[in-house]
Amino acid sequence: MSNYQTPLRDINFTLFELFKYSDHCAHLGQPSLDKELANAFLAEAAHFSEDVLAPLGPLGDQLGCRLVDGDVITPPGFKEAYQRYCDAGWPTLSRSSVYGGQGLPQSLGIVLSEILGTPNWAWGMYAGLSQGAMHTIETHGSLHQKQRYLPALISGRWTGTMCLTESQAGSDLGLLRTKATPNPDGSYKITGTKIFISSGDHDLAENIVHIVLARLPDAPAGTKGVSLFVVPKVLVGDAGELLEPNQINCSAIEHKMGIHGNATCVLNFDGATGWLLGDVNKGLNQMFTFMNLARIGSGLQGLAHAELGYQTARRYARERLQMRAPAGPKYPDKAADPIIVHPDVRRMLLTQKVLVEGIRMLCYFASLKMDLSQHTADVSERDAASDVLGVLTPIVKAFSSEAGFESANLALQCLGGHGYIREWGLEQNLRDCRIATLYEGTTGIQALDLLGRKVLGTGGKTLAILIDEVDRFCADCEGDTQLAPHLAQLATLNQQWQDLSLSIAAKALQNPDEIGAAAVDYLMYSGYVVLAYLWLRAEKVAREKVDLSPGNADFYNAKLASADFYFARILPRTLGLVQMMESGAGNLMSLSEDSF
The missing domain is CATH 1.20.1410 (I/LWEQ domain)
Structure with missing residues (x-):
């Protein structure tokens, strides 16, 4: 059993005492989402996180994902945990009630992502990317696309991904080459290869809905000629039933430094059938709907690894006996004092503490602005919140991931040589954390x-x-x-x-x-x-x-x-x-x- 404990007291402080979350929800027209109800959600999520997800974290790192006959097999326990997640209704929390969601604020979903992701970020990515796919289809999809894809995505029966990167086009998406050729029936033939696709293939769900950037034959050069498409792994009928597999195959799983429990795939679209999502040649602007949510997620990843490392370092510093306090023995009945009495250890622990709690405040602060930008009735308030969110999003993504990595590194340092040993989990935590400063834009x-x-x-x-x-x-x-x-x-x-x-x-x-x-x-x-x-x-x-x-x-x-x-x-x-x-x-x- 993992020693991870969800920091519910600090989460509660940040939401309800600092940000007065009950008043915030009432302002959004959801007065029923009071402190008692929200805490009930969070307590249940904490139990699931600690009892189910945390023990799978080290297992996912050691065994990783496997590519077998073109299909990705996730580590043992991941599929069962995902089914329990769906059975509990967690994917529906902050999604549209029109298509089966609970319609609660996006901010509560952000808190849920922290709780579920902290002990096992690799598992949490499968669920997190699906939220981005839902949000993008909700925002830019036609009524028919929403009806076809959202109910199954929101229930968790299907998952979603974002497919941007190509070998020659990393952050410069104007260089992408994936082609979208119109078909007579209004669909498109998608041809090209995408790399670094997190959760790109797996055995957790019966279908995967890929949100793909591609270029039409007559499109202008550069970013102005990029369009967005929805391309399911398995084709879907008019009534939402699954048909034959689409022309998509996973040719490789990337060999990575960390997050081994999440399949980062090379996906080949070999004339796959897709449908235009939103407007022609506006794909990059529309994909920012997905990317900006993913950037908040990357900030949460910095928080998650900072929190996980801090808990281990704090526990170790209280127990590990080494030398005596500079001012004299603090525990004369012991062979030595615990290292938490030493000023430099306290420097490292306090740095972790203020970064962890500070990043949590920052991520939640941004999520409240997100709520206001989407749901407040006051147009001027909505516009101001959207502008502030625009400023905060790159700060949340980059500052939180950089500070989170610093904190995770300090956690390892607190344990000295023991931090370098796998059994404590801090070397995995540091490896898993490193990607957060890189993806979704360095x-x-x-x-x-x-x-x-x-x-x-x-x-x-x-x-x-x-x-x-x-x-x-x-x-x-x-x-x-x-x-x-x-x-x-x-x-x-x-x-x-x-x-x-x-x-x-x-x-x-x-x-x-x-x-x-x-x-x-x-x-x-x-x-x-x-x-x-x-x-x-x-x-x-x-x-x-x-x-x-x-x-x-x-x-x-x-x-x-x-x-x-x-x-x-x-x-x-x-x-x-x-x-x-x-x-x-x-x-x-x-x-x-x-x-x-």
Whole structure:
């Protein structure tokens, strides 16, 4: 049995105390989704995660997926766990009630993804990618396509994937070669090879619905000539019945560093039958519906591996006896003190703690903006939430995955040599985590999206909405002497965030390389500032609650100590990031290519 425990107390704090989730749901027109009902969902998910999924995590890593006669076989127990997941109704949680879903907010689905994914991310990807396929068909599909595909996808009988990457076209999707040739009946013949397709084939469900980017014969060159198609593994009749297999085959499973329990496939579309999804030559814009949800998922992956590693490191540090505390024995009756008494071990554990809890706040914060962008009745509020979500999405994806990997690495470091040994699970956790900074667009791609498109591309309009939100919070906290030191740090950085954006924009007018040179540092700076905003909000709540709830005083005092650590030890990283951004592009571009 795994030692993983779902952090329900911190999840509850983040949802209901920090973000007042019951009020949020009522604002969306779902007042019945109160704290009691939501916690019932989360408690059941926690039991499933701990009892069913966690024990399968190491097994999936050791045995991996197998390709047998063209079919992918998942590790033992994965198929049975998936059936239990479907039987419990988890796939339906945040999907349209018109097609069999429960119609609950997307944010609750995000929390569910964290809970189910943390102990076994490889398994969780099968379910997570299906949510993206459903969301894309709900958003862009015709009525006929929704009726044909959504009921089976929402029930979990079928799963879904996204098929973008080709060997010559990674992040530059304008280079893709997969062809879509019109058929007389209105369908298309899809021909080409896609690589790196997570969950691309498996034995968990009876059908897989692939969302595929391809190019029509007369399409313009580049990204403007890309269209989106729905291409099922098994063809589907008008009544939703399964017909003959489509012309799709899995020719290989990629040999990967981690997430061995998830099949990352090479898929050959050999004249497969597909149907246009949405508008001709608008496929890349439409695929962002899927990709943006997947980017939030990548941020959750950073959170998952940070949490899993932190739990193991914390437990080990409390039990492992090594040397004595610098100030003298803390446990004189033992042969040595547990390593948690040592300052450097505490540095590593506290860094993990504030990153884990900070990333959780960040992911949930973005998910609430997602809810508002989709469901609030107020058009201006919906537009503002959509703009802020646009800024937050690359931060969630890249900052959370980078910080999650840092945290997972620190967890291994806490165990010393034992962390390098398989039995503790931390080397698997670190290997599994590494991909999160790469897929759905690398950190550099996300940074260019944030700085180039979302900030400079809108003239700073979208960033200004988020900066104004932080400013309003700071104004509301004026006069609170306990928050004053941290409040001053946040207010200064929030203003600097805007100033840096203007400065980079001015430099870019003279030299376009300035954007790429500053982008990653800018994204990480942005992540630290947003976390400072969320940590200060958490500190404010904890200060209000600590005296009112003596039974929870330890929890709230830990929040206060964590906030102190974040502002003292983590937030100053922004100073170095600013210096690097201000140094300009010259030190990157002056060296000749032959001198590398």
